[in-house]
Amino acid sequence: MRTEQVDWKQLTFGVEIEFVGGRPEDVELLPGWVMSLDELQTDDAGEESGSELKPPPLRWADREQVRAMLARLLATGAEANWSCGLHVHVGLEPWAPEGIPRLIDAALRYQESVQALLQTAEDRLVYCPPVDPEMRDRYRSDPSEASLLRSGRPQSHRCGLNLAAWHGNGTIEIRYANGSLRYEEVMATVAFALRFVAAIGEGRELPADPRLLALAIGAPTSGYPPPLPAPRWHHERVWLEDALIPTLLPHARRLIPGSEILDVRPRPDGLLVRIEDVTDGRHYGYLFRLTAAGWVVERPLSGAAPEVGRFDP
Numbered sequence: 001m002r003t004e005q006v007d008w009k010q011l012t013f014g015v016e017i018e019f020v021g022g023r024p025e026d027v028e029l030l031p032g033w034v035m036s037l038d039e040l041q042t043d044d045a046g047e048e049s050g051s052e053l054k055p056p057p058l059r060w061a062d063r064e065q066v067r068a069m070l071a072r073l074l075a076t077g078a079e080a081n082w083s084c085g086l087h088v089h090v091g092l093e094p095w096a097p098e099g100i101p102r103l104i105d106a107a108l109r110y111q112e113s114v115q116a117l118l119q120t121a122e123d124r125l126v127y128c129p130p131v132d133p134e135m136r137d138r139y140r141s142d143p144s145e146a147s148l149l150r151s152g153r154p155q156s157h158r159c160g161l162n163l164a165a166w167h168g169n170g171t172i173e174i175r176y177a178n179g180s181l182r183y184e185e186v187m188a189t190v191a192f193a194l195r196f197v198a199a200i201g202e203g204r205e206l207p208a209d210p211r212l213l214a215l216a217i218g219a220p221t222s223g224y225p226p227p228l229p230a231p232r233w234h235h236e237r238v239w240l241e242d243a244l245i246p247t248l249l250p251h252a253r254r255l256i257p258g259s260e261i262l263d264v265r266p267r268p269d270g271l272l273v274r275i276e277d278v279t280d281g282r283h284y285g286y287l288f289r290l291t292a293a294g295w296v297v298e299r300p301l302s303g304a305a306p307e308v309g310r311f312d313p
Contacts, residue, residue: 008198009060012091013190014171017070018179020050022078030065032056041179042083046233050078057091060194067183074181082228084179085124086186088193089171095201096166097143103172104139104148106200107131107161110213114196115160117210118176118189121227123234126153128160128175135159153245154260154276172197180225192219240264248273248288251295256284272301 020043024035032055039052053073055065080086092099111130120128129150138147145167149157158164162173174196177189195217199206206213214221241264252259252275262274262283270289277284285301 005202006094006198008194011194011198012057012059012093012171013194014055014057014089015066015186015190016085016087016089017053017073017181017186018050018080018084018086019053019073019078019181020044020081020084022050022073022076024051024053024073024076024078026076027053027069027072030055030069033065033069041081042234044081044231046237050084060191063187063190066186066190070181070183070186078181080179080181080225082121082123082179082230082234085127085175086177086179086189086225088174088177088190089165089169090174090193090197091171092166092197093170096170099201100143100163100166101136101139102203103163103200104131104136107159107163108133108136110196110206110208111159111161113206113208113210113213114174115176117192117214117221118224119178119227120160120176121178121229123230123238124178124227126155128158128162129156131159131161131163152260154262154278157278178225178227182225185223185225188220188223189225192217192224195219237265240266244271248295251288251297252286255286255297270298 018039018041020041024037027035029035034054036052036054040048041050043049053069055069058065092103108131135148145164148164148167150159158173158175160174160176162175165171165173174193180186192214196219199217206216211221244264245261248264249261252261252273256275256277258279259275259277262276265272267287270287273286273288275284275286276282287298287301289296289298
């Protein structure tokens with residue numbers, strides 16, 4: 001990777017703004033902005049809610065677009081709660097693809113510092129697991145997107161410093177920030193991401209201490225979205241999923257080979273098990289019910305699902 005000094009304000013960025021509530025379908029979008037209505041978070045009552053707002057590639061000089069779109073979103077009653085995140089993409093055009101190995105090394109060195117600085121809520125860590133040394137080794141022999149993804153549940157495929165994003169849209173995605181619809185908090189996070197990536201691109205050695213790291217790159221040392229505690233029922237739902245998924249996963253893979261379970265939700269008539277086909281990213285929902293004879297998959301609830309049937313324990 002060539003070391004190249006680049007003005008951080010000239011790097012392109014995008015920010016994925018997750019929220020709950022509001023009326024996302026009614027928000028008037030600026031040119032190039034996208035509202036992903038299928039990216040639902042969880043509101044405080046446990047219902048799927050909100051969406052995800054995303055800009056086109058921007059530069060720092062374009063940041064007033066972010067202010068304007070946040071104002072429009074807030075005007076509909078939207079808010080960011082404990083289930084929301086703020087994901088910042090930074091363009092890697094000056095350095096990649098040959099710079100990806102150095103960026104992996106930087107992720108291994110600084111990811112804990114970034115997580116600490118951005119105060120990632122404990123409940124969100126499943127969505128931003130760490131890069132591990134095996135990824136670096138895999139990428140050396142197979143420089144592909146698959147080498148930069150973690151195995152396991154789809155929520156944890158993308159790391160907190162997600163370099164697999166390079167293969168999707170030419171960026172590194174920094175996923176550690178908690179959700180926010182406050183302009184100052186959003187832009188503090190964007191400023192950190194831009195300055196951090198520019199410093200790595202220059203080949204700088206940075207302090208491990210989170211505050212000193214921020215000072216070294218001229219980024220804010222505070223003012224990032226604070227962590228918000230999840231309600232008790234959410235923890236209980238996660239405990240239930242953790243207990244059930246090892247039992248349900250073999251059955252899910254009989255329905256869709258190689259799939260992963262996204263989540264498990266109790267219903268009056270059984271369990272809604274949502275499954276992702278990791279080969280194409282499509283999601284399917286099935287109703288699972290436990291009987292004396294074993295698990296019964298009674299019917300698909302969403303998606304063009306494969307055939308269902310009965311599975312023995």
